[in-house]
Amino acid sequence: MIAVVGAGLGGLLAANLLAKEGYKVEVYERLPFPGGRFTSLNYKGFEISTGALHMIPHGSRGPLAKLLKKIGVRVEIIDSKPEGEFLWNGERIEVRRRVFPLKAILKFYKELAISKFKDRTLDIFANSLDDFTKAFLNSFLGWSLSIYSEDITFRKFYEIFKQTVKYRGPGIPIGGCKAVIDELVENLESMGGKIYLRKEVRGIKKSNEEVKLLIEEWKCFDGVISNIGHKLTAELMGEKVNLPEESRGIKYTLKLEEPFLEHTGVLFIANKNIAGMNEVTNADPNLGKGVMLQVHQPFKGDARRAIEDGLREIREVVGKNFELLAVQSFSRDWPVNRIKAGSDLGVVFKERIVVVGDGAKGGDIEVEGIALGVEKALEELRRWI
Ligand code: AMP
Helix, strand or coil: CEEEECCEHHHHHHHHHHHHCCCCEEEECCCCCCECCCCEEEECCEEEECCCCCCECCHHHCHHHHHHHHHCCCCCEEECCCCEEEEECCEEEECCHHHCCHHHHHHHHHHHHHHCCCCCEHHHHHHCCCHHHHHHHHHHHHHHHCCCHHHCEHHHHHHHHHHHHHHCCCEEECCHHHHHHHHHHHHHHHCCCEEECCCCCCEEEECCCCEEEECCCEEEECEEEECCHHHHHHHHCCCCCCCCCCEEEEEEEEEECCCCCCCCCEEEECCCCCCEEECHHHCCHHHCCCEEEEEEEEECCCHHHHHHHHHHHHHHHHCCCEEEEEEEEEECCECCECCCCCCCCCCEEECCEEECCCCCCCCCCHHHHHHHHHHHHHHHHCCCC
């Protein structure tokens, strides 16, 4: 019997894969609903996501879409068109390779050659670029990874960038994040897997042969998949780990009178704290009673000041004619990423215990990285179960 701690996207993907292979699986979730930061709660007729944007970074072609198919979960994903635009000096420019100067592309290949023997942080490359390319790189990092160029090395960034070249841009799941979670739950239960809501795991003990979880009382399992990151897992074992900082972000959900973007892609924003926005109701009108615009802003430090800046910038870009449905800030134990992109600690926590979720991603963006991490984690876990 395998236990999964936390019913977030990573936990549910892992549980489904194992159940499909014939393992007995039990998922424990402390909240009254499954999905963690990848679901939504309805407010005033709008599906306000609990964390992630209603968007899958590589759409119907990427690692998450492939994993869902492998598990047997059907979710319709509308690939974004255009994939992205860049708001530069008041003009919207469709993001294509040819809009970047040849010099920037040559610099990229030069840095790639250097990175083979010297792993420098990405800001060295960013600061060598022309203003346009540098601003785009910064908003891409902010939107996709919630980091700044000094937070990641060129090598790690290249690993992620290659995935974007391979699988291309985003898509929007019909029904949003919650539809993906609902399908995963239904599929798991149809295979005999169990999900227990409002059941917090309060302790973990390990011996060579088994792992015990303190739920209401101690219960034995052959292996454990933790969907709560390295830090909280260590705390449940009475240990402490020193980890790199989490990545933080603010998400604004706006109701507009009329479409602003008028497409299903991302509008990346140049030289502002807010990094980008999408208008998901253009792909699935059922996500809101009206036009829903989601704006994402990475931040470090104080959330209040960041929100003041963000709201001012939203008015500059979108105008004043909107209703602010929600402002959510993500940090500490409900962050954007438990560990910053590019600083992942790997999937093995201890023998018989693996970590999935955004604290143990493969080299890709957000939920795509989670899907890759889940497959890696299960490969490791199978050695012990
Ligand atoms: P996510 O934040 O999306 O990665 O999902 C993690 C999930 O784990 C969330 O739904 C949390 O509510 C849940 N969670 C966190 N700590 C515990 C715990 N000790 N026991 C059970 N579930 C937990």
